């Protein structure tokens with residue numbers, strides 16, 4: 001039977017195909033070779049903070065298996081690999097003394113990637129703040145902008161040129177909503193006065209790192225945000241207002257200051273007396289010109305007014321929707337809408353989809369080493385087609401990083417959720433490419449035509 005494709009999903013020349021991970025989720029050995037503890041080492045070792053008490057002490061043991069993992073990337077034909085650096089491997093105390101062994105780990109990884117024709121995309125901060133800096137107030141201390149710029153400069157001097165795409169922060173919304181407002185993530189605070197201060201300082205740190213890069217670096221630097229488009233559950237004034245608040249809080253709170261130099265008005269409404277006064281000088285520091293934006297997309301939220309704290313907006317489960325293991329609706333159109341919205345709101349800044357993927361209940365590795373994950377293939381196919389639709393609408397999308405290369409530590413959910421295109425047996429640490437990995441490899445090889 002000859003399947004005729006009624007649409008050619010070929011992607012533009014130069015479109016970058018890859019996969020993404022983060023240090024604390026895959027590396028293990030968090031204190032090896034002189035590294036200092038991070039807030040996630042502490043948080044996960046605090047009873048009750050993670051499912052089953054799961055920690056990043058072993059994770060995927062990428063710290064020792066990195067060469068094998070790069071070989072797997074090459075075998076899959078990945079053109080790029082997005083990863084993060086653990087700050088406290090580089091600066092065990094957060095500032096000051098550089099730990100050469102920590103720097104050497106990432107320098108070797110970058111060289112191995114380049115030797116295998118894989119472009120590194122390096123994220124400076126993917127949630128694992130050095131514990132020593134948390135002891136000094138962490139993201140609540142205005143000095144964090146200088147701490148972060150110092151850390152970034154160490155890496156810029158060591159790796160720029162081999163690394164040509166840098167990311168300052170991964171998902172500042174998750175860092176503050178999870179770590180300072182609702183307390184589900186490290187450092188586990190639940191304080192509506194702290195959350196906006198942490199957000200503002202994170203964005204000051206982003207600006208300071210970009211300024212430091214312009215002094216040290218010669219290539220590209222950007223910011224990665226998670227975007228979840230909000231669709232009103234009804235056209236009632238309450239639901240429309242709640243949708244507007246939710247959109248401002250999750251999707252505009254970081255892009256507006258970074259790209260427009262101001263916060264959305266709704267934030268003062270949401271936080272009330274907890275919304276801090278911010279100076280024009282701070283806003284100028286935050287709004288540093290960047291070379292690209294990274295957008296992480298997983299799902300949408302149909303939104304209605306409710307009595308939730310402090311947003312007064314909640315999501316409505318869709319009775320006919322398909323949901324992943326993390327309870328996220330599969331809604332590819334939301335990715336097209338997000339990419340078009342970004343371009344219409346912030347202009348033609350190049351975009352990378354720096355994370356997209358899903359956790360489904362995967363079967364165990366079958367005889368002969370297969371892991372059948374048809375739902376993940378379907379999810380990835382639909383979202384890649386959605387990106388193609390946005391490109392057809394004129395949006396400058398430059399690349400796609402599947403989340404994730406490996407099954408890994410899903411933060412407070414421990415190892416219960418598997419996002420990888422490669423299965424990891426957490427007992428033996430054996431890697432097994434899933435059907436989705438082989439499928440993705442074919443998509444890369446056909447440059448999207450096989451979608």
Ligand SMILES: OC[C@H]1NNC[C@@H](O)[C@@H]1O
Nearest residue numbers: 022171296355403410419
């Ligand atoms: O929840 C899936 C992913 N979302 N973005 C940040 C990553 O660290 C998560 O594992």
